Amino acid sequence: MDMVTTPPGPYAITTGPDRALWFTLVHSHQVARLEPGGRPQTYDIGPATGPMIITVGPDGALWFTSRSHHIGRLTTTGDLALFTAPTPESGPYGITAGPDGALWFTQSTAGRIARITTTGDITEFPATGGFPSAITAGPDGALWFTRNQANTIGRITTTGDVTDFDLPTPQAGPVGITAGPDGALWFTEILAGQIGRITTDGTITEFPLPDRAGRPHAITTGPDGRLWFTEWAGNRLTTITADGHLEGHDLPLPDSEPHGLTLGPDNAVWTVLEIGALVRLPTT
Numbered sequence: 001m002d003m004v005t006t007p008p009g010p011y012a013i014t015t016g017p018d019r020a021l022w023f024t025l026v027h028s029h030q031v032a033r034l035e036p037g038g039r040p041q042t043y044d045i046g047p048a049t050g051p052m053i054i055t056v057g058p059d060g061a062l063w064f065t066s067r068s069h070h071i072g073r074l075t076t077t078g079d080l081a082l083f084t085a086p087t088p089e090s091g092p093y094g095i096t097a098g099p100d101g102a103l104w105f106t107q108s109t110a111g112r113i114a115r116i117t118t119t120g121d122i123t124e125f126p127a128t129g130g131f132p133s134a135i136t137a138g139p140d141g142a143l144w145f146t147r148n149q150a151n152t153i154g155r156i157t158t159t160g161d162v163t164d165f166d167l168p169t170p171q172a173g174p175v176g177i178t179a180g181p182d183g184a185l186w187f188t189e190i191l192a193g194q195i196g197r198i199t200t201d202g203t204i205t206e207f208p209l210p211d212r213a214g215r216p217h218a219i220t221t222g223p224d225g226r227l228w229f230t231e232w233a234g235n236r237l238t239t240i241t242a243d244g245h246l247e248g249h250d251l252p253l254p255d256s257e258p259h260g261l262t263l264g265p266d267n268a269v270w271t272v273l274e275i276g277a278l279v280r281l282p283t284t
Contacts, residue, residue: 020265054095062076090114093107146176172206178227182242193213226240
């Protein structure tokens, strides 16, 4: 397990098309780039403050949401563009590349799902209530998202049709979601201390964690058929197989508050610690 020190407040991370790690710095209002083995390089993001989730767009740029209600586009050479959704103070949070050549993002305070083209045109779709949070592209050509307060998993087609699936556990608090290696969607239940799996027909299975107070947050698919997720309060990275086998990996710093994670260009899993570090964990 290796560690790289960063400015405080890293929140989300992704692997860019340039085989570098890109991550948000929510407190210093920056986006940073790190080549494995190097040191972080930071980019100021102007009037956008509090960058949150970051992903790679279909245009090869990095796209991110911010607490100042902007959607940002940052090229690998540092050129920045900012876009504002039609609904004021809509609370953009999760963002992902869709199957239609656009980006899709959640609007947590507005109760909407939105689509933004790579030229900045935004269309909003009602997804009323429930604090839509993370979003990912599914294997069925639709977008899947968590509704933290409504306790549901949502599915939206590229034409805007929304279907909701209620979770079996009350007040489970779903947050992170990702497409799994088994053709299903996998998500975290931060309040219940569980990992969930939902098939594209809506069948849900839940897996309780050994530490139900660990507060699982973000989740991603590894290279080995396992899902990796952060336990924010448990101070660990944990893996789960498709049949529910769990294995925890304690982090080297106490109370480090792990948030986002990604499969890096070096085939290791990287996670960001809000106290100011990136941790690399080999997958084999």
